[in-house]
Amino acid sequence: xxxxxxxxxxxxxxxxxxxxxxxxxxxxxxxxxxxxxxxxxxxxxxxxxxxxxxxxxxxxxxxxxx
Numbered sequence: 001x002x003x004x005x006x007x008x009x010x011x012x013x014x015x016x017x018x019x020x021x022x023x024x025x026x027x028x029x030x031x032x033x034x035x036x037x038x039x040x041x042x043x044x045x046x047x048x049x050x051x052x053x054x055x056x057x058x059x060x061x062x063x064x065x066x
Contacts, residue, residue, distance in 0.1 A: 006062035013056055020050035 024046035031039025 006059075009059065009062055013053055017050050017052075017054035017056075020046055020053060024050055 024043050027043035
């Protein structure tokens, strides 16, 4: 696998994770101010999904040896 495809995979994984993290934090703010229970109930799965995407493993070819 080329270095460019690994870079694109890392970038897309990270951008999805950060987008979900920002969306989840926005839901937390809304949950604390406007709609307390509903906002926090929606924020929890979004924050968990963002953590999954940020920590998700890459293809074997793109893994960095530890």
